[in-house]
Amino acid sequence: MTKLAKKLDIAFELSTISPDKINTAAINKVSENLVEFREKTRAFDRGNSQTSLSLMSLTMLTGHSPYRIIRQIMAEVETRKSALVSAQVGHAKLLEKKEKLIGKDDPVSVSKFRQTTFDIDMLESKVNGAFKDIAILMDAYDNVKAVNNIDDWDEAAFEAEEKNFHVRRGFELMYRNLLECGRPQTATIEYTAQYGIHPQVAFKECQIYLEGVSEMIEKGVVLHSNHLEDFLDEMANKYEVFVDATAERLFGKADFTNTDYMLTLDKKTKHTQQ
Numbered sequence: 001m002t003k004l005a006k007k008l009d010i011a012f013e014l015s016t017i018s019p020d021k022i023n024t025a026a027i028n029k030v031s032e033n034l035v036e037f038r039e040k041t042r043a044f045d046r047g048n049s050q051t052s053l054s055l056m057s058l059t060m061l062t063g064h065s066p067y068r069i070i071r072q073i074m075a076e077v078e079t080r081k082s083a084l085v086s087a088q089v090g091h092a093k094l095l096e097k098k099e100k101l102i103g104k105d106d107p108v109s110v111s112k113f114r115q116t117t118f119d120i121d122m123l124e125s126k127v128n129g130a131f132k133d134i135a136i137l138m139d140a141y142d143n144v145k146a147v148n149n150i151d152d153w154d155e156a157a158f159e160a161e162e163k164n165f166h167v168r169r170g171f172e173l174m175y176r177n178l179l180e181c182g183r184p185q186t187a188t189i190e191y192t193a194q195y196g197i198h199p200q201v202a203f204k205e206c207q208i209y210l211e212g213v214s215e216m217i218e219k220g221v222v223l224h225s226n227h228l229e230d231f232l233d234e235m236a237n238k239y240e241v242f243v244d245a246t247a248e249r250l251f252g253k254a255d256f257t258n259t260d261y262m263l264t265l266d267k268k269t270k271h272t273q274q
Helices: 024-044 050-057 066-101 107-147 155-160 162-181 186-194 199-218 226-239 241-251
Strands: none
Touching: 024 107, 050 066, 050 107, 066 107, 066 155, 155 162, 162 186, 162 199, 162 226, 162 241, 186 199, 199 226
């Protein structure tokens, strides 16, 4: 192996015309600590921590709906799978580029070799981060299924929970509107009505809840956000049936979804239809 091929560290060498422009103390400081920084940086080889990925990315706009969280998990995994496919091509090109530079000792080739080695290192770090994310998402998937007693599921199961989700979401938006500005927003009024909830009914339910919570806080009660989630669950279960009346008015029947167009699972044969 040539001398150049052995230079696997990401060093920085520069033949300066004006040496006085280079701060020797800074260079020594970087040289002494760069190895540790490079090693510790591997902890941040992805965009999110496990905590933020699980509690923020997976719950954003999902309303604690298990099937909505599962759908978000699938979307997050697909995004990372796509990135991995692209990374394969980029990695192969970098390896090819690096191979062509081996044996060349001119300053430009030496510098390009170091740059390519650095690029490979960074790309492999990102690939590792993507795999870690996918593993975390798979854990979340298993946990969501376990806590909600979901043995197996398909698109039909997802659709079956949609009415409950949207009613719950309507009340969640109404609550936020009242908390933020004391009145419902036009979009929230339209949203609740689309799913059969009279906007003034949703307004009143949330207003009563807000007043009750305010009284408890004034008395020194420290509430967990689960208190709000339980209220939203209660509203969803109470008013979910209203969606059926809206569907009957619009389509002549409450059950208007068609499983013929869905990815469904035959419980006996375990074969899917789509």
